Amino acid sequence: MSNHIRITKQFSFETGHALYGYDGKCKNVHGHSYKLSVTVIGKPISDSTNVKFGMVIDFADLKKIVKEEIVNVFDHATVFNKNTPHVELAKELQDRGHNVLLVDYQPTSEMMVIDFAKKIKKRLPSHISLHSLKLQETESSFAEWFDYDNI
Template identity: 70%
Template sequence: MERIRITKEFTFETGHALYGYDGKCRNVHGHSYHLSVTVIGTPIQEEGHKKLGMVIDFGDLKTIVKEEIVDPFDHATVFNGKTPHVTLAKTLSENGHKVILADYQPTSENMVSDFARKIRKRLPEGIELHSLKLRETGTAYAEWFASENP
């Protein structure tokens, strides 16, 4: 049977700051992120199966990505937890703000890699993560491909 790729797209709003960066992004700011998640697999061929013909139900993929990425990151501010931003993060958190202390500098490149790890762990057997595209702005994005990250 043929292997087919399917893609589901997501949007979320996230703030971040790049500690030690020499440009404007050292300041706390936000983006309307757009995430495209592409998985690959063989469509279910078992007659009578409620998901006959599907690689994975788009709703099931949506649940995984919402729980792992969208819900935690939407309207949160992400800081590198290994920097003095921890102090700012603590103050924000104590005042009711949603904060994520990542173990990496929160660039699009590092975020897309983190997202790939999280999504890969949740996919059902026989379904593989093919690629991710994380668009930070209308003209800038980071991509992750499984073929380049075994």
């Protein structure tokens, strides 16, 4: 019996973005109240002398990783694809004291969730795996990343 357990922690952050070259309203700078669900999988610690006995991962440890890698970086920032003319707009905003993130991808929920997966996976302890991410952009729209889709 392997007893793999999935643990999920939810986060929220406010981020602005614009989709360069897009044929709809989202080509304009706008923002979302993102909700991110991070699910990891592992076996609960069976060593009764360990302070984390019975836990797959301490929620506080997972929170620290996701806050440092994602939430603290993206919250109240505006994200632009650095490979587009949006870099001019980004520079103007930065010059005016705005928090701007330049990424090497189109900042859609789909591409953001791929970026987030890479960053979180690098920080997880070796006995814990990233199972899935769900990035909710609006009440009715979200992107999901699953480890088993990317093996």
